[in-house]
Every structure is written in structure tokens, then in C-alpha cells.
Amino acid sequence: MNTGTSDFGLPFVVRHRILVLLVIGLLLYVPVLGLHDLWYPDEPEIGAVCKAMYESGDWVAPRRFGEIWVDYPPLLYWAGTISSHALGGVSEFSLRLPNALAAVILVLLTCVAVSRWLGPRSGLWAGLLLLTFQQFVAQAVEYRPDMLFALFIAAGFFSYAESCTERGHWWLRILAFALFGLAMLSKGPLGLLLPGLVLVLWHGFHREWRRLVMLGPLAVVSLAVYLPWFVACAKAMGADSIVYELYAQNFARFVGGARGHGQPPWYFLEYFWSDFFPWSFVAPWAVVWWIKTGHWRDRQVELALWWFGAFFVFLSIAVTKRQVYLLPAYPAMALLLAPWIDRVVVGGKDAPSPWPVRALAVFLTAFFAMLGGASLVAVIGFNSLTTRMNLDAYELQTAINLRWPLAVLGLVLALAAAWVFAAWKRRRSTALPVRIAVVMLAVYAVLYGLVLPSLNPIKSYKQQSEWIRDQIGEETHFGLYFPKDNMAFRKRGGFAYYSGRLVTALDTPHEVDAFFAEHPGSVVLVEVNSAPGLFAGDEAAWRARVIRELTVTGRHYFVVAAQREPER
Numbered sequence: 399m400n401t402g403t404s405d406f407g408l409p410f411v412v413r414h415r416i417l418v419l420l421v422i423g424l425l426l427y428v429p430v431l432g433l434h435d436l437w438y439p440d441e442p443e444i445g446a447v448c449k450a451m452y453e454s455g456d457w458v459a460p461r462r463f464g465e466i467w468v469d470y471p472p473l474l475y476w477a478g479t480i481s482s483h484a485l486g487g488v489s490e491f492s493l494r495l496p497n498a499l500a501a502v503i504l505v506l507l508t509c510v511a512v513s514r515w516l517g518p519r520s521g522l523w524a525g526l527l528l529l530t531f532q533q534f535v536a537q538a539v540e541y542r543p544d545m546l547f548a549l550f551i552a553a554g555f556f557s558y559a560e561s562c563t564e565r566g567h568w569w570l571r572i573l574a575f576a577l578f579g580l581a582m583l584s585k586g587p588l589g590l591l592l593p594g595l596v597l598v599l600w601h602g603f604h605r606e607w608r609r610l611v612m613l614g615p616l617a618v619v620s621l622a623v624y625l626p627w628f629v630a631c632a633k634a635m636g637a638d639s640i641v642y643e644l645y646a647q648n649f650a651r652f653v654g655g656a657r658g659h660g661q662p663p664w665y666f667l668e669y670f671w672s673d674f675f676p677w678s679f680v681a682p683w684a685v686v687w688w689i690k691t692g693h694w695r696d697r698q699v700e701l702a703l704w705w706f707g708a709f710f711v712f713l714s715i716a717v718t719k720r721q722v723y724l725l726p727a728y729p730a731m732a733l734l735l736a737p738w739i740d741r742v743v744v745g746g747k748d749a750p751s752p753w754p755v756r757a758l759a760v761f762l763t764a765f766f767a768m769l770g771g772a773s774l775v776a777v778i779g780f781n782s783l784t785t786r787m788n789l790d791a792y793e794l795q796t797a798i799n800l801r802w803p804l805a806v807l808g809l810v811l812a813l814a815a816a817w818v819f820a821a822w823k824r825r826r827s828t829a830l831p832v833r834i835a836v837v838m839l840a841v842y843a844v845l846y847g848l849v850l851p852s853l854n855p856i857k858s859y860k861q862q863s864e865w866i867r868d869q870i871g872e873e874t875h876f877g878l879y880f881p882k883d884n885m886a887f888r889k890r891g892g893f894a895y896y897s898g899r900l901v902t903a904l905d906t907p908h909e910v911d912a913f914f915a916e917h918p919g920s921v922v923l924v925e926v927n928s929a930p931g932l933f934a935g936d937e938a939a940w941r942a943r944v945i946r947e948l949t950v951t952g953r954h955y956f957v958v959a960a961q962r963e964p965e966r
Contacts (some may be wrong), residue, residue, distance in 0.1 A: 417712070419509055423502035423529055425539045426842060430496055432491030433851040435858035436895060441890030442859060444470070448478035448541075449488050458627065463890065463900050466635040472627060473583040474543040490541075497545040501538035504549045505529050508729045511556040512946045515698040516737050519744070523831075524729075524736035530838045533673035533721055534728050543585050548726040550594055555729075558597065559701050562609075565846040575616040579623025581726075590620045596708045600701055611735070661719035666710055666813035669721050674728075676762060676834060677735055677766055683754040684738035699734070706730035712840040745828045752827035759830045761820040770811030777805045790949055792855040799852035806845050814841060845850070860949045861894030866957075867897040869945075870920045877913045877934055878959075879904045879920035892950075893923075907932050914960040921945070926954040 411418055436442045443462070450461045459466045460475050475640075476494035480489040482628055505525045513521025528534055537545050544767075544941040554577035561570035580588025594613060601610040632640040671678045686695040694703060713719060739748045776783060784797050814837035820828045857862075878890055878901050890901040904910050910922055910932060924932055933940040939961075946957040 402835060403834070412518050412522050415513070415518065415528065416506055416507055416526065417503050419522070419525040419529065420502065422526075422839065424504050426529070426535070426839060427498040427501060428495070430539055430843075430846040430851075431494040432489060433847065434854050435860045436490055436493070436541065436892070437857045437889050438889060438892065442895045443475065443889070444541055444543075445478075445488075445493055445896040446891040448475045448482070448493060451475050452479045452482050452488050458630045463894060463902075466631070468631060468635070468640060470543050471583045471586055471624075472631075473580065474739055477546065478509045478541065484560055493541045494539060497541060499537055501534065504545070504552055504729065505557055507549075511536060511560070511698075512733050512736055514560070515696070515741075517962075519740045523740050523743075526835050527677055527735055527739070528728060528732040530835055530842070531673065531677065531728055532675040532731070534840050535846070539721060539727055539933055542722065544722045544725045546582040547581055548728065550577045550584060550725040551589065552729040554578045554581065555596070555705060556703065559698050562697065566710065571612075571616055572619055572695045575619040575869070576623055579620035582620060582624040583627060590617060590624075592709060592712065595712065596701070596704050599708055600704045601705070603700070637843075656782055660717050663714050665719045666714050666721075666724055673721055673724070674731060676758065676838060677739075679758050679761065680732070680739070680754045681735060683750070684735045687738050687750050688734065693737070702730040702733040706734065739831050743775040743831050744876045752830070755830045755834075756822060756827055758817050759822040761833065762837075763815045763822065763833060765819070766811040766815035766841075770808045770815060773804045773808030773811065777801055779810065792949055795855040796853055799855065800849065803848035804842070805842075805853050807849055810840055810844050830893045857951060858896075858948055860896045862898035862948050863893050865948075866893065866923075867899060869957075870899065870917075873917050873920040874901045875913075875917050877900050877902045877904045877910065877917075878918045879910060879922055880928055898930070907935060910958075918960045920960070921954040922958045924958055926956065929956055 436445045445926070446458045447462050447467060451457065454461065457472070457476065457479070458474055459468075459852065460470075461467060462469075463779045467935075474496075478488075478493045481495045482492040485492040485836065506529050507527050509525030511521075512524035537548075554574040556652070557570045557577060559576035560566050560567065561574070575590075576588045578593050583589070594617065597613055598610060601607075602612075628640070672683075674681065687702075688699065693699060707725045709724060709730075711724050718831055738750055739755075740751050742755055745752075780801050784794065787793075787797075789797060792811075818830065818833050818837060821827075821833050866876055874891075876897070876899055880903070894901045903920060904913055913922065914920070940958065943958045943961060944956045944960050948955045948957055
């Protein structure tokens with residue numbers, strides 16, 4: 399199906415598509431990286447581990463609260479630590495920068511691969527689609543392991559697929575499995591097992607038994623990349639412990655949701671429409687077009703189908719699910735959508751029907767107009783709305799912060815709706831995908847550059863954690879009292895990262911007493927709903943030790959100090 403890789407005679411943007419995507423990606427992702435604090439889910443926990451690695455210089459054993467913690471392998475922590483050393487210290491920007499760069503590199507690799515296989519215009523669209531998938535944008539500007547994981551899996555697939563072309567080389571297969579090894583260092587054994595499953599299905603479908611057998615020796619390359627760290631970390635924490643964590647974080651999550659995130663089998667189908675927004679709504683017609691035209695038999699298109707399908711089905715079968723788990727399959731979806739959209743844009747007698755794009759334009763016009771109108775109404779009626787709502791200090795500050803960002807967002811959404819509708823009304827179907835892509839870039843820029851940073855007061859642990867640090871002075875620890883079955887008990891990383899102190903988990907009044915005996919100048923945070931269990935013995939005495947009440951991301955805490963000795 400390759401329409402040629404020569405760029406001669408093509409429009410300027412297509413000829414310079416790599417530069418165009420590079421500039422757009424850097425401008426969209428990088429400037430917003432430091433505009434808001436580390437937020438849950440995950441960011442503060444992972445940030446605290448990276449900060450400990452940065453300060454300790456121990457590159458082998460990631461640590462959380464002073465103990466080795468291998469919830470994730472080390473590559474994300476290495477990337478954050480290297481970036482922080484290069485930029486002069488750990489910050490939100492330094493931690494997130496490797497992910498943003500990984501996202502841009504993945505966009506460029508996708509563009510290059512699709513350009514070689516399906517033509518330069520399709521390559522440009524594949525990169526642009528990936529760049530604007532809603533969930534992809536969210537992960538590009540956050541500090542989690544999934545973007546690095548996606549980059550190395552996709553790069554491995556692109557290298558391997560290229561080795562199977564007429565101009566391919568055997569060393570590309572070795573490179574591919576080395577990249578899968580880096581994926582293992584990003585998020586564990588699935589970095590090899592899932593790509594291996596896809597390649598088994600791909601070669602098995604064509605009965606390529608020799609290539610199928612060769613996957614075994616090639617897997618040794620991945621293990622050679624991954625195992626040196628695994629062995630070194632096992633030596634530091636004990637082989638039994640790291641094997642248990644390996645099992646718990648990978649295989650146990652497949653069959654059970656003991657560590658949270660248990661979801662029904664239709665979870666990814668339900669979130670497909672929002673995660674791949676706005677292009678998800680035309681995906682069914684693109685797949686039908688592949689089948690009707692017979693182009694799905696192209697080897698690289700087949701690989702993309704197996705790639706996305708195997709990931710989707712495997713992750714749907716697993717009990718533990720999160721939206722971000724499907725991220726490594728996003729380049730495959732971009733590849734499947736790009737040629738269809740390219741032909742809609744080019745038009746002509748053999749072009750697919752543009753009505754799905756026109757329907758998408760109508761939906762986006764209504765959606766943007768509704769959201770834009772709601773934003774502008776909220777700004778106009780700001781005083782009335784905030785007066786009627788029972789807001790605490792942090793919520794009120796957030797509302798004040800949001801006022802003008804919402805005004806800008808409302809204006810951008812209104813203009814976006816008008817611009818898309820104008821093309822639809824004039825029946826300029828070939829211009830609609832371009833306009834949709836442009837308005838999505840503008841909306842993301844406002845959303846991540848202005849709106850989300852305004853949510854800091856209700857999303858961040860920074861201000862409260864810095865107060866705790868100043869309160870306890872030279873003490874190295876403070877306590878957090880929660881019952882063990884409370885999920886919020888796991889969110890100690892937010893306090894640890896921003897206070898620079900270790901957070902001790904406390905479950906009983908006896909543990910609280912023992913903590914104060916060891917750290918008399920420190921404090922213990924007691925979640926309000928957990929207070930009756932601690933205060934039951936002598937509520938008046940405990941309440942006399944409460945020096946302040948804190949609200950952090952919607953949770954209310956009593957700050958309890960050590961019991962003072964009576965004056966003589």
C-alpha cells in the first residue's frame with residue numbers, strides 16, 4: 399500500500415513533517431511541565447522515590463520512606479535523577495521533562511515509520527493524531543512510567559517490523575529486543591511478554607515458523623538488558639522480597655485487584671472514546687475501510703492490528719485495569735487511523751466518505767459551544783456562584799484562580815466551535831480534520847497551561863507539607879495515623895516529597911505513643927474519620943494536643959503534638 403516515500407512535490411508541511419511535529423510537540427508539552435505541583439494519582443509517590451535516589455546516590459535500589467521499593471523498575475527514577483542533576487535540582491519540571499521528551503520522540507518515530515510504510519502524508523497524520531489523543535497528552539506532561547514504557551515498546555515494534563521488509567537488516571531485530579529490555583526496565587516483565595505475544599500472533603498467522611522459533615533466542619537480548627539491575631537489586635533487598643514484588647506487581651494484578659484498580663472486562667471499551675478523543679469517534683469507519691479495501695493485508699498494517707488488538711484483549715482480561723495501561727498501543731491506533739484521514743483530506747473519487755468526519759465536526763461544535771458557554775457563564779456569575787457554595791479556604795482560592803483561565807478557555811472553545819462549524823457549513827469536508835487537529839492543540843494549550851495549574855490549592859500537598867517541615871524543625875520523621883484498610887494510607891508520598899521528611903505509618907494508639915517517644919519534637923497527622931479510634935481512651939487529653947487542623951486534597955486532618963510534661 400506504500401504510496402511512496404519521496405517528498406518531492408508535496409506541500410511544505412508534509413515535506414518538513416518531522417520538524418513541524420517536533421516544534422508542535424515541544425511547544426505543547428514542555429512549557430507546562432513545571433506549572434503545577436505533583437498530583438495524585440502516582441506523581442508524588444514516584445517523585446519521592448526519585449528524590450531519595452537523587453539525594454542518596456543509590457542508583458540500584460529505589461527507596462520509599464527509607465525502605466527499598468520496587469513497585470516500578472528503575473528507569474523512570476534514573477531518567478528523573480539524570481534530568482534533575484542536569485537542571486541543578488529536583489523539581490516538577492526536571493521530573494516530568496524525560497516523559498515529555500519521550501512523548502515527542504515517540505510521535506516522531508511513529509511519523510517516520512508510517513511515512514516509510516504508508517506514505518509521507520499518512521506519516522504526518524499519524525504523528526499529529528498521536529500528538530493529540532487526549533490520554534497521550536495527559537501522560538506526556540505527567541511523571542509516570544507509562545510513557546517511557548510506550549516509547550520502548552513502540553520503538554521495538556517499529557525496528558522489528560522494519561527488519562521484516564525487503565530492505566530490512568537482521569540487526570534491527572536485536573535492536574528491537576534490546577528496546578523491549580528497556581521497556582522491562584520501565585515497567586517490568588510485560589515489556590517483553592506483551593510484545594512477544596503480538597509477534598507470536600503475527601508470525602503464527604503467516605505460518606512463519608522459522609521466525610517464530612527465533613523469538614526465543616531474541617528474548618535473551620531483552621533479559622540481558624533487564625537482569626543486571628534485577629540481580630543487583632535482589633542482592634540489596636533479598637531475592638525473596640524482589641521475587642514477591644515482581645509477582646505482586648505483575649502476575650497477581652492480572653488475576654486479582656488486591657492492590658486496587660480492579661475493573662470489569664469492558665473497561666477499556668468504555669474509556670476508548672474519551673482516551674482517544676476526539677479521533678475515537680471515527681475509528682470504527684477507519685477499520686471498516688481497511689477491511690473493505692483489503693489494505694489490512696499489508697504486513698505493517700497487520701502488525702498494527704495485532705498490536706492494538708492483543709494489548710486491548712489481554713489488558714481487558716486482566717482484573718487490574720487503568721486507562722494508562724493501554725498507552726503502548728496508541729501508536730498502533732494512530733497508524734490505523736492516519737491513512738483513512740489522509741484520504742478524506744485529499745478527497746477525490748476513491749476517497750472514503752467524509753460523513754463520519756462531518757458528524758464528528760457537528761458533535762465537536764456542539765460540545766465546544768456548550769463547554770465554552772458554561773465556562774463564560776461561570777466567569778460572569780462568579781460572585782453569585784461562590785457565595786452560594788460552601789467553600790473552604792483552599793476551594794475558594796482555587797475558584798479565584800480559575801476565574802480568568804476559564805474565561806480564556808471559554809473564549810477559545812467558542813472560537814473553536816465557530817471555526818469548525820464554518821468549514822462544516824461550507825461543506826469543506828477536506829478541511830475539517832485539519833481544523834479539528836488545530837483546535838485540539840489550542841484547547842490543550844489553554845487547559846494544561848492555564849486551567850489545571852489553577853487547581854493547585856485543592857490538588858497539591860506542597861503548602862501543608864512545608865508547614866509541617868517548619869513545625870517539626872530538625873526532626874527527620876512525622877507520623878500519619880490511618881487504619882490499614884484505608885486507601886488514603888498509601889498516599890504518604892505527597893507529604894514526604896514536599897516536606898523532605900520521612901512519613902511513618904501508624905495504625906494503633908500504642909504505635910502513636912511509641913512514635914512520640916522516639917520523636918518528641920514531631921507531629922502526627924490524624925485523619926478526622928480515624929480520630930475516634932485514637933481519641934477513644936481520653937478524648938479531652940488528645941484534643942488538647944491538637945495544634946492545628948489541615949485540609950489536604952479534600953481530606954481533613956488533626957495535627958497532634960507530643961504530650962507535654964506538666965510544669966513543676
